[in-house]
Amino acid sequence: MSETTETIFSKIIRKEIPADIVYEDDLCLAFKDIHPQAPVHLLLIPKKPIPKLAEATSEDHALMGHLLLIAKRIADEAGLSNGFRLVINNGDDGGQTVDHLHLHILGGRHMKWPPG
Numbered sequence: 750m751s752e753t754t755e756t757i758f759s760k761i762i763r764k765e766i767p768a769d770i771v772y773e774d775d776l777c778l779a780f781k782d783i784h785p786q787a788p789v790h791l792l793l794i795p796k797k798p799i800p801k802l803a804e805a806t807s808e809d810h811a812l813m814g815h816l817l818l819i820a821k822r823i824a825d826e827a828g829l830s831n832g833f834r835l836v837i838n839n840g841d842d843g844g845q846t847v848d849h850l851h852l853h854i855l856g857g858r859h860m861k862w863p864p865g
């Protein structure tokens with residue numbers, strides 16, 4: 750695993766910079782994306798600073814399952830009963846810009862396929 754780095758998301762977890770938080774528990778935090786790409790665009794992050802999905806290990810098995818189930822709950826609470834999309838960008842080719850694992854929860858419009 751690469752050395753974990755401090756990111757803007759670490760500061761959001763520690764409440765050192767503001768974010769519009771919609772969900773929090775001991776393991777994860779969800780907040781509104783600052784540059785929304787859909788009417789609903791939330792980010793769900795583990796509090797553990799895993800830089801990207803490719804660096805998650807078998808130790809993170811339960812945490813990964815937790816994130817998916819919480820993403821479903823957050824989508825439900827955001828009123829996305831007509832559907833939603835989860836996105837994890839991983840690494841340069843994946844378009845990842847913040848080196849702290851995050852799930853994008855997107856909804857409120859019809860999503861296109863394939864993504865760009």
Ligand code: AMP
Nearest residue numbers: 757768781782783784838844845846847
């Ligand atoms: P990615 O490109 O998958 O790494 O996604 C990073 C996301 O973080 C982008 O959609 C940004 O708009 C979002 N973002 C960056 N800084 C902040 C911030 N301070 N608060 C909320 N969202 C942010």
